[in-house]
Protein backbone atom coordinates (compact mmCIF):
# COMPACT_ATOMS: atom_id res chain seq x y z
CA UNK A 193 0.00 0.00 0.00
CA UNK A 194 2.74 2.28 1.15
CA UNK A 195 4.55 1.38 -2.02
CA UNK A 196 1.42 2.11 -4.00
CA UNK A 197 0.99 5.43 -2.24
CA UNK A 198 4.67 6.26 -2.83
CA UNK A 199 4.30 5.22 -6.42
CA UNK A 200 1.10 7.14 -6.82
CA UNK A 201 2.41 10.25 -5.14
CA UNK A 202 5.57 10.11 -7.16
CA UNK A 203 3.64 9.80 -10.42
CA UNK A 204 1.14 12.49 -9.40
CA UNK A 205 3.82 14.94 -8.35
CA UNK A 206 6.07 14.25 -11.24
CA UNK A 207 3.28 14.03 -13.78
CA UNK A 208 4.59 14.45 -17.26
CA UNK A 209 8.15 15.13 -15.95
CA UNK A 210 8.18 11.58 -14.38
CA UNK A 211 11.25 10.56 -16.39
CA UNK A 212 13.16 12.95 -14.16
CA UNK A 213 11.99 11.15 -10.99
CA UNK A 214 13.97 8.66 -8.96
CA UNK A 215 12.47 5.22 -8.16
CA UNK A 216 11.65 4.43 -11.80
CA UNK A 217 14.43 2.15 -12.98
CA UNK A 218 13.97 2.85 -16.76
CA UNK A 219 14.01 6.57 -16.13
CA UNK A 220 17.07 6.28 -13.92
CA UNK A 221 18.94 4.62 -16.78
CA UNK A 222 18.15 7.51 -19.11
CA UNK A 223 18.88 10.25 -16.62
CA UNK A 224 22.63 10.62 -17.07
CA UNK A 225 22.72 10.94 -20.87
CA UNK A 226 19.85 13.40 -20.74
CA UNK A 227 21.60 15.56 -18.17
CA UNK A 228 24.79 15.41 -20.21
CA UNK A 229 22.88 16.38 -23.34
CA UNK A 230 21.17 19.28 -21.57
CA UNK A 231 24.45 20.54 -20.15
CA UNK A 232 26.16 20.21 -23.54
CA UNK A 233 23.37 22.08 -25.29
CA UNK A 234 23.51 24.83 -22.67
CA UNK A 235 27.29 25.13 -22.92
CA UNK A 236 27.20 25.07 -26.72
CA UNK A 237 24.40 27.66 -26.80
CA UNK A 238 26.29 29.92 -24.42
CA UNK A 239 29.48 29.53 -26.47
CA UNK A 240 27.67 30.26 -29.73
CA UNK A 241 26.00 33.30 -28.21
CA UNK A 242 29.30 34.61 -26.87
CA UNK A 243 31.05 33.88 -30.15
CA UNK A 244 28.34 35.70 -32.09
CA UNK A 245 28.46 38.63 -29.72
CA UNK A 246 32.25 38.74 -29.90
CA UNK A 247 32.12 38.50 -33.69
CA UNK A 248 29.62 41.35 -33.81
CA UNK A 249 31.88 43.44 -31.59
CA UNK A 250 34.90 42.48 -33.65
CA UNK A 251 33.08 43.55 -36.84
CA UNK A 252 32.12 46.84 -35.25
CA UNK A 253 35.67 47.23 -33.96
CA UNK A 254 36.97 46.64 -37.46
CA UNK A 255 35.00 49.47 -39.05
CA UNK A 256 37.46 52.09 -40.29
CA UNK A 257 38.41 54.81 -37.81
CA UNK A 258 36.77 58.20 -38.09
CA UNK A 259 35.65 61.29 -36.20
CA UNK A 260 32.73 61.04 -33.81
CA UNK A 261 29.72 63.05 -34.81
CA UNK A 262 26.71 64.15 -32.80
CA UNK A 263 23.87 61.79 -31.92
CA UNK A 264 21.32 61.37 -34.76
CA UNK A 265 22.86 63.91 -37.15
CA UNK A 266 26.35 62.44 -37.05
CA UNK A 267 28.96 64.55 -38.83
CA UNK A 268 26.40 66.43 -40.94
CA UNK A 269 26.66 69.78 -39.08
CA UNK A 270 30.46 69.83 -39.52
CA UNK A 271 30.54 69.34 -43.28
CA UNK A 272 31.96 72.32 -45.16
CA UNK A 273 30.99 73.39 -48.68
CA UNK A 274 34.09 71.91 -50.37
CA UNK A 275 33.69 68.24 -49.42
CA UNK A 276 36.68 67.01 -51.46
CA UNK A 277 39.10 69.34 -49.64
CA UNK A 278 37.61 68.61 -46.24
CA UNK A 279 37.80 64.86 -46.90
CA UNK A 280 41.48 65.24 -47.77
CA UNK A 281 42.14 67.13 -44.53
CA UNK A 282 40.38 64.46 -42.46
CA UNK A 283 42.54 61.81 -44.16
CA UNK A 284 45.60 63.50 -42.65
CA UNK A 285 44.22 62.62 -39.19
CA UNK A 286 42.38 59.33 -39.81
CA UNK A 287 44.39 57.81 -42.65
CA UNK A 288 43.62 56.69 -46.22
CA UNK A 289 40.38 54.94 -45.21
CA UNK A 290 37.99 56.34 -42.65
CA UNK A 291 34.29 56.48 -41.91
CA UNK A 292 31.84 59.29 -41.31
CA UNK A 293 28.23 58.99 -40.23
CA UNK A 294 26.23 61.59 -42.10
CA UNK A 295 22.71 61.51 -40.72
CA UNK A 296 21.69 57.84 -41.01
CA UNK A 297 24.20 57.09 -43.79
CA UNK A 298 27.50 55.42 -43.13
CA UNK A 299 30.07 56.89 -45.51
CA UNK A 300 33.56 55.57 -46.12
CA UNK A 301 36.20 57.79 -47.67
CA UNK A 302 39.20 56.25 -49.43
CA UNK A 303 42.17 58.25 -50.63
CA UNK A 304 45.09 56.01 -51.52
CA UNK A 305 45.77 54.27 -54.86
CA UNK A 306 46.34 50.88 -53.15
CA UNK A 307 42.94 50.97 -51.44
CA UNK A 308 41.18 52.35 -54.52
CA UNK A 309 42.57 49.33 -56.37
CA UNK A 310 40.97 47.00 -53.81
CA UNK A 311 37.62 48.61 -54.63
CA UNK A 312 37.69 49.07 -58.40
CA UNK A 313 39.83 46.06 -59.35
CA UNK A 314 40.03 43.33 -56.70
CA UNK A 315 36.36 43.65 -55.65
CA UNK A 316 34.98 45.39 -58.71
CA UNK A 317 31.73 43.42 -58.90
CA UNK A 318 30.95 43.87 -55.19
CA UNK A 319 31.43 47.62 -55.60
CA UNK A 320 29.71 47.93 -58.99
CA UNK A 321 26.61 49.45 -57.40
CA UNK A 322 25.66 53.00 -56.58
CA UNK A 323 23.70 54.54 -53.74
CA UNK A 324 21.73 57.17 -55.67
CA UNK A 325 20.22 60.27 -54.14
CA UNK A 326 16.45 60.81 -54.37
CA UNK A 327 16.93 63.42 -57.12
CA UNK A 328 19.09 61.00 -59.14
CA UNK A 329 16.51 58.22 -58.76
CA UNK A 330 13.80 60.62 -59.92
CA UNK A 331 15.40 61.70 -63.20
CA UNK A 332 16.55 58.15 -63.97
CA UNK A 333 13.06 56.59 -63.61
CA UNK A 334 14.02 54.87 -60.37
CA UNK A 335 17.51 53.94 -61.63
CA UNK A 336 16.71 52.53 -65.08
CA UNK A 337 19.65 54.36 -66.66
CA UNK A 338 23.33 53.40 -66.78
CA UNK A 339 24.70 55.60 -63.99
CA UNK A 340 22.37 54.56 -61.17
CA UNK A 341 21.11 51.14 -62.15
CA UNK A 342 22.44 48.35 -59.91
CA UNK A 343 24.92 45.96 -61.48
CA UNK A 344 23.06 43.25 -63.43
CA UNK A 345 21.93 42.14 -66.91
CA UNK A 346 19.82 45.26 -67.70
CA UNK A 347 22.69 47.57 -66.77
CA UNK A 348 25.13 45.48 -68.84
CA UNK A 349 22.84 45.57 -71.89
CA UNK A 350 22.29 49.35 -71.76
CA UNK A 351 25.96 50.06 -71.14
CA UNK A 352 26.98 47.78 -74.00
CA UNK A 353 24.63 49.55 -76.42
CA UNK A 354 25.92 52.94 -75.34
CA UNK A 355 29.64 52.18 -75.15
CA UNK A 356 30.20 49.61 -77.88
CA UNK A 357 27.51 50.49 -80.39
CA UNK A 358 26.73 54.19 -80.06
CA UNK A 359 30.30 55.25 -79.33
CA UNK A 360 32.11 52.96 -81.71
CA UNK A 361 34.56 54.96 -83.81
CA UNK A 362 32.40 54.35 -86.89
CA UNK A 363 29.29 55.70 -85.19
CA UNK A 364 31.00 58.72 -83.67
CA UNK A 365 32.50 59.50 -87.08
CA UNK A 366 29.04 59.16 -88.63
CA UNK A 367 27.66 61.79 -86.22
CA UNK A 368 30.58 64.19 -86.73
CA UNK A 369 28.78 66.58 -89.07
CA UNK A 370 26.15 67.12 -86.33
CA UNK A 371 28.87 68.18 -83.86
CA UNK A 372 30.67 70.24 -86.47
CA UNK A 373 27.61 72.37 -87.30
CA UNK A 374 27.11 73.26 -83.64
CA UNK A 375 30.75 74.17 -83.04
CA UNK A 376 30.65 76.40 -86.13
CA UNK A 377 27.55 78.14 -84.73
CA UNK A 378 29.42 78.86 -81.48
CA UNK A 379 32.38 80.30 -83.39
CA UNK A 380 30.04 82.52 -85.33
CA UNK A 381 28.28 83.70 -82.17
CA UNK A 382 31.61 84.44 -80.45
CA UNK A 383 32.80 86.34 -83.50
CA UNK A 384 29.79 88.62 -83.15
CA UNK A 385 31.00 89.43 -79.61
CA UNK A 386 34.55 90.33 -80.63
CA UNK A 387 36.16 92.77 -78.17
CA UNK A 388 33.43 92.17 -75.59
CA UNK A 389 33.57 90.02 -72.43
CA UNK A 390 32.50 86.40 -72.98
CA UNK A 391 31.59 83.99 -70.19
CA UNK A 392 33.70 80.98 -71.19
CA UNK A 393 31.75 78.48 -69.06
CA UNK A 394 28.47 79.56 -70.68
CA UNK A 395 29.99 79.47 -74.14
CA UNK A 396 31.35 75.97 -73.52
CA UNK A 397 28.06 74.77 -71.98
CA UNK A 398 25.94 76.02 -74.86
CA UNK A 399 28.38 74.53 -77.38
CA UNK A 400 28.33 71.13 -75.67
CA UNK A 401 24.57 70.99 -75.10
CA UNK A 402 24.00 72.05 -78.71
CA UNK A 403 26.39 69.32 -79.88
CA UNK A 404 24.51 66.82 -77.74
CA UNK A 405 21.04 67.88 -78.90
CA UNK A 406 22.38 67.89 -82.47
CA UNK A 407 23.51 64.29 -82.01
CA UNK A 408 20.24 63.37 -80.26
CA UNK A 409 17.91 64.39 -83.07
CA UNK A 410 19.79 66.62 -85.54
CA UNK A 411 19.05 64.21 -88.37
CA UNK A 412 15.49 63.40 -87.28
CA UNK A 413 13.84 66.81 -87.05
CA UNK A 414 13.25 69.51 -89.62
CA UNK A 415 15.84 72.25 -89.06
CA UNK A 416 13.18 74.79 -87.96
CA UNK A 417 11.64 72.41 -85.46
CA UNK A 418 15.08 71.61 -84.12
CA UNK A 419 15.81 75.28 -83.54
CA UNK A 420 12.47 75.72 -81.75
CA UNK A 421 12.98 72.89 -79.32
CA UNK A 422 16.73 73.55 -78.89
CA UNK A 423 16.34 76.49 -76.51
CA UNK A 424 13.63 74.74 -74.45
CA UNK A 425 15.89 71.69 -74.21
CA UNK A 426 18.86 73.82 -73.06
CA UNK A 427 16.77 75.55 -70.40
CA UNK A 428 15.21 72.30 -69.15
CA UNK A 429 18.58 70.53 -69.00
CA UNK A 430 20.17 73.41 -67.03
CA UNK A 431 17.25 73.33 -64.58
CA UNK A 432 17.58 69.58 -64.07
CA UNK A 433 21.34 69.79 -63.45
CA UNK A 434 20.86 72.65 -60.99
CA UNK A 435 18.32 70.69 -58.92
CA UNK A 436 20.59 67.66 -58.93
CA UNK A 437 23.29 69.71 -57.22
CA UNK A 438 21.13 70.72 -54.24
CA UNK A 439 21.86 68.88 -50.96
CA UNK A 440 18.73 67.08 -49.79
CA UNK A 441 18.15 66.28 -46.11
CA UNK A 442 15.94 63.31 -47.09
CA UNK A 443 19.03 61.57 -48.51
CA UNK A 444 20.56 61.42 -45.05
CA UNK A 445 17.37 60.72 -43.09
CA UNK A 446 15.28 58.26 -45.13
CA UNK A 447 12.38 58.53 -42.63
CA UNK A 448 11.93 62.12 -43.80
CA UNK A 449 11.90 61.19 -47.48
CA UNK A 450 8.12 60.91 -47.72
CA UNK A 451 7.73 64.54 -46.57
CA UNK A 452 10.12 65.91 -49.23
CA UNK A 453 10.76 68.86 -46.90
CA UNK A 454 12.82 70.89 -49.39
CA UNK A 455 10.57 70.00 -52.33
CA UNK A 456 13.56 68.64 -54.27
CA UNK A 457 11.83 65.47 -55.42
CA UNK A 458 8.81 67.47 -56.61
CA UNK A 459 10.97 69.98 -58.50
CA UNK A 460 13.02 67.18 -60.03
CA UNK A 461 9.85 65.41 -61.23
CA UNK A 462 8.75 68.63 -62.93
CA UNK A 463 12.12 69.22 -64.57
CA UNK A 464 12.23 65.60 -65.75
CA UNK A 465 8.74 65.88 -67.25
CA UNK A 466 9.81 69.05 -69.06
CA UNK A 467 12.61 67.17 -70.84
CA UNK A 468 10.49 64.06 -71.25
CA UNK A 469 7.94 66.07 -73.25
CA UNK A 470 10.70 66.93 -75.73
CA UNK A 471 11.82 63.30 -75.99
CA UNK A 472 8.23 62.16 -76.54
CA UNK A 473 7.72 64.80 -79.20
CA UNK A 474 10.85 63.73 -81.10
CA UNK A 475 10.01 60.03 -80.82
CA UNK A 476 6.46 60.60 -82.05
CA UNK A 477 7.80 62.62 -84.99
CA UNK A 478 10.11 59.74 -85.84
CA UNK A 479 7.26 57.25 -85.76
CA UNK A 480 4.98 59.55 -87.78
CA UNK A 481 7.64 60.11 -90.43
CA UNK A 482 8.04 56.45 -91.13
CA UNK A 483 10.15 54.76 -88.51
CA UNK A 484 10.32 51.71 -90.74
CA UNK A 485 12.16 53.61 -93.47
CA UNK A 486 14.59 54.98 -90.92
CA UNK A 487 15.01 51.55 -89.41
CA UNK A 488 16.20 50.22 -92.73
CA UNK A 489 18.60 53.17 -92.99
CA UNK A 490 19.96 52.21 -89.58
CA UNK A 491 20.51 48.68 -90.79
CA UNK A 492 22.45 50.05 -93.73
CA UNK A 493 24.59 52.01 -91.30
CA UNK A 494 23.16 55.38 -92.32
CA UNK A 495 22.56 56.29 -88.71
CA UNK A 496 21.63 59.91 -88.74
CA UNK A 497 21.44 60.59 -85.00
CA UNK A 498 21.04 58.92 -81.58
CA UNK A 499 17.22 58.89 -81.82
CA UNK A 500 17.41 57.15 -85.22
CA UNK A 501 19.86 54.73 -83.79
CA UNK A 502 18.03 53.92 -80.55
CA UNK A 503 14.53 53.68 -82.01
CA UNK A 504 15.75 51.43 -84.78
CA UNK A 505 18.01 49.36 -82.52
CA UNK A 506 17.59 45.59 -82.37
CA UNK A 507 20.05 43.40 -80.51
CA UNK A 508 21.79 41.11 -83.00
CA UNK A 509 21.48 37.82 -81.10
CA UNK A 510 18.09 38.21 -79.46
CA UNK A 511 16.41 40.72 -81.77
CA UNK A 512 15.43 42.59 -78.60
CA UNK A 513 14.84 46.34 -78.89
CA UNK A 514 15.01 48.89 -76.07
CA UNK A 515 11.93 50.36 -74.43
CA UNK A 516 10.91 54.01 -74.68
CA UNK A 517 11.63 54.46 -70.99
CA UNK A 518 15.12 53.00 -71.34
CA UNK A 519 15.81 55.32 -74.27
CA UNK A 520 14.73 58.32 -72.20
CA UNK A 521 16.82 57.19 -69.21
CA UNK A 522 19.87 56.77 -71.43
CA UNK A 523 19.40 60.21 -73.01
CA UNK A 524 19.04 61.70 -69.49
CA UNK A 525 22.42 60.19 -68.60
CA UNK A 526 24.04 61.79 -71.61
CA UNK A 527 22.56 65.17 -70.69
CA UNK A 528 23.48 64.96 -67.01
CA UNK A 529 26.78 63.08 -67.38
CA UNK A 530 28.01 64.70 -70.56
CA UNK A 531 27.29 68.43 -70.53
CA UNK A 532 28.53 70.08 -67.33
CA UNK A 533 31.46 67.66 -67.05
CA UNK A 534 32.77 68.52 -70.51
CA UNK A 535 32.05 72.26 -70.47
CA UNK A 536 33.49 72.75 -66.98
CA UNK A 537 36.70 71.02 -68.03
CA UNK A 538 36.94 73.37 -71.04
CA UNK A 539 36.52 76.33 -68.67
CA UNK A 540 39.20 75.01 -66.25
CA UNK A 541 41.64 74.41 -69.10
CA UNK A 542 41.10 77.93 -70.43
CA UNK A 543 41.52 79.40 -66.92
CA UNK A 544 44.79 77.55 -66.34
CA UNK A 545 46.08 78.62 -69.77
CA UNK A 546 45.18 82.25 -69.08
CA UNK A 547 47.23 81.97 -65.88
CA UNK A 548 50.07 80.33 -67.81
CA UNK A 549 50.32 82.28 -71.10
CA UNK A 550 53.34 80.27 -72.27
CA UNK A 551 51.18 77.12 -72.18
CA UNK A 552 48.48 78.83 -74.26
CA UNK A 553 51.13 80.02 -76.71
CA UNK A 554 52.50 76.48 -77.13
CA UNK A 555 49.01 75.03 -77.61
CA UNK A 556 48.17 77.65 -80.25
CA UNK A 557 51.46 77.12 -82.06
CA UNK A 558 50.76 73.39 -82.16
CA UNK A 559 47.34 74.16 -83.68
CA UNK A 560 48.86 76.40 -86.33
CA UNK A 561 51.31 73.63 -87.26
CA UNK A 562 48.66 70.91 -87.36
CA UNK A 563 45.72 72.80 -88.89
CA UNK A 564 47.25 75.77 -90.74
CA UNK A 565 45.94 79.33 -90.70
CA UNK A 566 43.46 78.98 -93.50
CA UNK A 567 41.36 76.16 -92.14
CA UNK A 568 39.11 75.50 -89.19
CA UNK A 569 39.87 72.66 -86.77
CA UNK A 570 38.37 69.32 -87.77
CA UNK A 571 38.20 66.26 -85.55
CA UNK A 572 40.75 64.54 -87.79
CA UNK A 573 43.36 67.06 -86.55
CA UNK A 574 42.88 66.10 -82.91
CA UNK A 575 45.25 63.13 -82.91
CA UNK A 576 48.10 65.41 -83.91
CA UNK A 577 47.66 67.69 -80.89
CA UNK A 578 49.90 65.97 -78.34
CA UNK A 579 50.56 69.11 -76.34
CA UNK A 580 46.87 70.00 -76.11
CA UNK A 581 46.16 66.43 -74.97
CA UNK A 582 48.70 66.98 -72.19
CA UNK A 583 47.01 70.28 -71.25
CA UNK A 584 43.66 68.50 -70.91
CA UNK A 585 45.17 65.67 -68.86
CA UNK A 586 46.86 68.12 -66.53
CA UNK A 587 43.60 70.07 -66.20
CA UNK A 588 41.76 66.87 -65.24
CA UNK A 589 44.51 66.02 -62.75
CA UNK A 590 44.25 69.33 -60.90
CA UNK A 591 40.51 69.85 -61.36
CA UNK A 592 38.82 66.48 -61.87
CA UNK A 593 35.18 67.40 -62.42
CA UNK A 594 34.06 64.44 -60.32
CA UNK A 595 36.60 64.74 -57.46
CA UNK A 596 34.97 61.92 -55.46
CA UNK A 597 33.84 60.01 -58.59
CA UNK A 598 30.24 58.75 -58.37
CA UNK A 599 29.93 57.05 -54.98
CA UNK A 600 30.00 53.23 -55.00
CA UNK A 601 28.11 50.95 -52.64
CA UNK A 602 29.04 47.33 -51.85
CA UNK A 603 26.38 44.71 -52.51
CA UNK A 604 27.75 42.62 -49.58
CA UNK A 605 29.55 43.43 -46.38
CA UNK A 606 33.21 43.20 -47.36
CA UNK A 607 36.71 44.11 -46.35
CA UNK A 608 38.97 46.90 -47.63
CA UNK A 609 42.39 47.64 -46.17
CA UNK A 610 41.61 45.21 -43.32
CA UNK A 611 38.46 47.13 -42.34
CA UNK A 612 34.86 46.06 -42.64
CA UNK A 613 32.70 47.98 -45.10
CA UNK A 614 29.05 47.19 -44.40
CA UNK A 615 26.67 46.42 -47.24
CA UNK A 616 25.04 49.58 -48.66
CA UNK A 617 27.60 51.97 -47.14
CA UNK A 618 28.34 54.95 -49.41
CA UNK A 619 31.95 54.76 -50.57
CA UNK A 620 33.72 57.87 -51.87
CA UNK A 621 37.00 57.54 -53.75
CA UNK A 622 38.81 60.84 -53.33
CA UNK A 623 40.72 61.05 -56.62
CA UNK A 624 41.17 64.78 -56.11
CA UNK A 625 43.38 63.99 -53.08
CA UNK A 626 45.28 61.26 -54.97
CA UNK A 627 45.88 63.60 -57.93
CA UNK A 628 47.56 66.06 -55.55
CA UNK A 629 49.49 63.63 -53.39
CA UNK A 630 53.23 64.56 -53.33
CA UNK A 631 54.05 60.86 -52.94
CA UNK A 632 53.01 60.36 -56.57
CA UNK A 633 53.41 63.74 -58.24
CA UNK A 634 56.28 66.27 -58.38
CA UNK A 635 55.11 69.79 -57.53
CA UNK A 636 51.52 68.50 -57.30
CA UNK A 637 49.82 71.87 -57.07
CA UNK A 638 51.62 73.31 -60.12
CA UNK A 639 49.97 73.31 -63.56
CA UNK A 640 52.64 71.55 -65.66
CA UNK A 641 51.21 69.83 -68.78
CA UNK A 642 54.74 68.72 -69.76
CA UNK A 643 54.60 66.03 -67.09
CA UNK A 644 52.15 64.16 -69.34
CA UNK A 645 54.33 64.42 -72.43
CA UNK A 646 56.83 61.96 -71.03
CA UNK A 647 54.13 59.77 -69.48
CA UNK A 648 51.41 59.85 -72.11
CA UNK A 649 51.06 56.13 -72.60
CA UNK A 650 51.31 55.19 -68.92
CA UNK A 651 48.77 57.69 -67.68
CA UNK A 652 45.85 57.26 -70.02
CA UNK A 653 42.19 57.80 -69.15
CA UNK A 654 41.35 54.12 -68.80
CA UNK A 655 41.85 54.01 -65.05
CA UNK A 656 44.66 51.43 -65.26
CA UNK A 657 46.93 53.54 -63.12
CA UNK A 658 45.39 54.18 -59.74
CA UNK A 659 47.22 57.50 -59.38
CA UNK A 660 45.28 59.07 -62.23
CA UNK A 661 41.53 58.44 -62.42
CA UNK A 662 39.61 61.46 -63.76
CA UNK A 663 37.08 59.16 -65.47
CA UNK A 664 37.04 56.55 -62.67
CA UNK A 665 37.99 52.93 -63.20
CA UNK A 666 36.69 49.37 -63.40
CA UNK A 667 33.26 48.27 -64.61
CA UNK A 668 31.74 51.60 -63.68
CA UNK A 669 34.32 53.79 -65.44
CA UNK A 670 32.74 56.76 -67.27
CA UNK A 671 30.52 55.34 -69.98
CA UNK A 672 30.83 58.48 -72.13
CA UNK A 673 34.63 58.63 -72.25
CA UNK A 674 35.08 58.37 -76.06
CA UNK A 675 32.44 61.00 -76.80
CA UNK A 676 33.51 63.17 -73.84
CA UNK A 677 37.12 63.23 -74.96
CA UNK A 678 36.17 64.07 -78.54
CA UNK A 679 33.86 66.93 -77.57
CA UNK A 680 36.33 68.29 -75.03
CA UNK A 681 39.31 68.34 -77.39
CA UNK A 682 37.28 69.61 -80.34
CA UNK A 683 35.76 72.54 -78.41
CA UNK A 684 39.01 73.56 -76.79
CA UNK A 685 41.04 73.26 -79.99
CA UNK A 686 38.47 75.36 -81.87
CA UNK A 687 38.30 78.14 -79.25
CA UNK A 688 42.11 78.33 -79.14
CA UNK A 689 42.64 78.15 -82.88
CA UNK A 690 40.00 80.70 -83.84
CA UNK A 691 40.52 83.33 -81.13
CA UNK A 692 43.08 85.10 -78.99
CA UNK A 693 41.81 85.45 -75.44
CA UNK A 694 42.56 88.11 -72.83
CA UNK A 695 41.23 88.79 -69.37
CA UNK A 696 39.49 92.17 -68.94
CA UNK A 697 41.64 94.95 -67.42
CA UNK A 698 44.68 92.68 -67.04
CA UNK A 699 42.90 90.65 -64.31
CA UNK A 700 44.36 87.32 -63.08
CA UNK A 701 42.34 84.14 -63.54
CA UNK A 702 41.11 82.73 -60.28
CA UNK A 703 41.37 78.97 -59.72
CA UNK A 704 39.39 78.52 -56.51
CA UNK A 705 36.96 75.61 -56.62
CA UNK A 706 33.29 75.07 -55.78
CA UNK A 707 32.07 71.54 -55.03
CA UNK A 708 28.72 70.57 -56.58
CA UNK A 709 27.35 68.15 -59.19
CA UNK A 710 30.68 68.90 -60.83
CA UNK A 711 33.72 70.70 -59.45
CA UNK A 712 33.21 74.20 -60.82
CA UNK A 713 35.27 77.37 -60.77
CA UNK A 714 33.99 79.44 -57.88
CA UNK A 715 34.01 82.56 -60.09
CA UNK A 716 33.12 82.38 -63.79
CA UNK A 717 35.93 82.88 -66.29
CA UNK A 718 35.27 86.02 -68.33
CA UNK A 719 37.61 86.68 -71.26
CA UNK A 720 37.70 88.91 -74.32
CA UNK A 721 38.12 87.27 -77.75
CA UNK A 722 39.77 88.70 -80.87
CA UNK A 723 40.07 86.79 -84.16
CA UNK A 724 43.31 84.85 -84.51
CA UNK A 725 43.03 83.99 -88.20
CA UNK A 726 43.18 86.56 -90.96
CA UNK A 727 40.66 84.80 -93.22
CA UNK A 728 37.45 86.18 -91.69
CA UNK A 729 35.30 83.95 -93.93
CA UNK A 730 36.20 81.11 -91.57
CA UNK A 731 34.11 82.79 -88.85
CA UNK A 732 30.91 82.93 -90.89
Ligand code: HEM
Pocket residue numbers: 338339340351525526529530531533534537593594597598599662663664665666667668669670671672673675676677680
Ligand atom coordinates in the same frame (compact mmCIF):
# COMPACT_ATOMS: atom_id res chain seq x y z
C1 HEM B 1 35.22 65.59 -69.22
C2 HEM B 1 34.27 64.72 -69.39
C3 HEM B 1 33.84 63.67 -68.40
C4 HEM B 1 34.38 63.30 -67.19
C5 HEM B 1 35.63 63.87 -66.52
C6 HEM B 1 33.57 62.23 -66.67
C7 HEM B 1 33.79 61.57 -65.48
C8 HEM B 1 33.03 60.52 -65.00
C9 HEM B 1 33.29 59.82 -63.77
C10 HEM B 1 34.43 60.12 -62.82
C11 HEM B 1 32.35 58.85 -63.63
C12 HEM B 1 32.23 57.85 -62.47
C13 HEM B 1 33.13 56.69 -62.75
C14 HEM B 1 33.30 55.71 -61.61
O1 HEM B 1 32.43 55.61 -60.74
O2 HEM B 1 34.34 55.03 -61.60
C15 HEM B 1 31.47 58.93 -64.77
C16 HEM B 1 30.40 58.10 -64.99
C17 HEM B 1 29.57 58.22 -66.08
N1 HEM B 1 29.70 59.11 -67.12
FE1 HEM B 1 31.17 60.46 -67.38
N2 HEM B 1 32.56 61.97 -67.54
C18 HEM B 1 32.69 62.83 -68.61
C19 HEM B 1 31.89 62.87 -69.74
C20 HEM B 1 30.81 62.06 -69.96
C21 HEM B 1 30.00 62.09 -71.16
C22 HEM B 1 30.27 63.00 -72.35
C23 HEM B 1 29.00 61.19 -70.98
C24 HEM B 1 27.89 60.81 -71.91
C25 HEM B 1 27.92 61.06 -73.18
C26 HEM B 1 29.19 60.57 -69.68
C27 HEM B 1 28.39 59.59 -69.15
C28 HEM B 1 28.65 58.91 -67.98
C29 HEM B 1 27.83 57.81 -67.49
C30 HEM B 1 26.57 57.25 -68.15
C31 HEM B 1 28.42 57.37 -66.30
C32 HEM B 1 27.94 56.23 -65.41
C33 HEM B 1 28.69 54.96 -65.75
C34 HEM B 1 28.21 53.75 -64.94
O3 HEM B 1 27.79 53.91 -63.81
O4 HEM B 1 28.30 52.63 -65.45
N3 HEM B 1 30.30 61.13 -69.09
N4 HEM B 1 31.91 59.95 -65.59
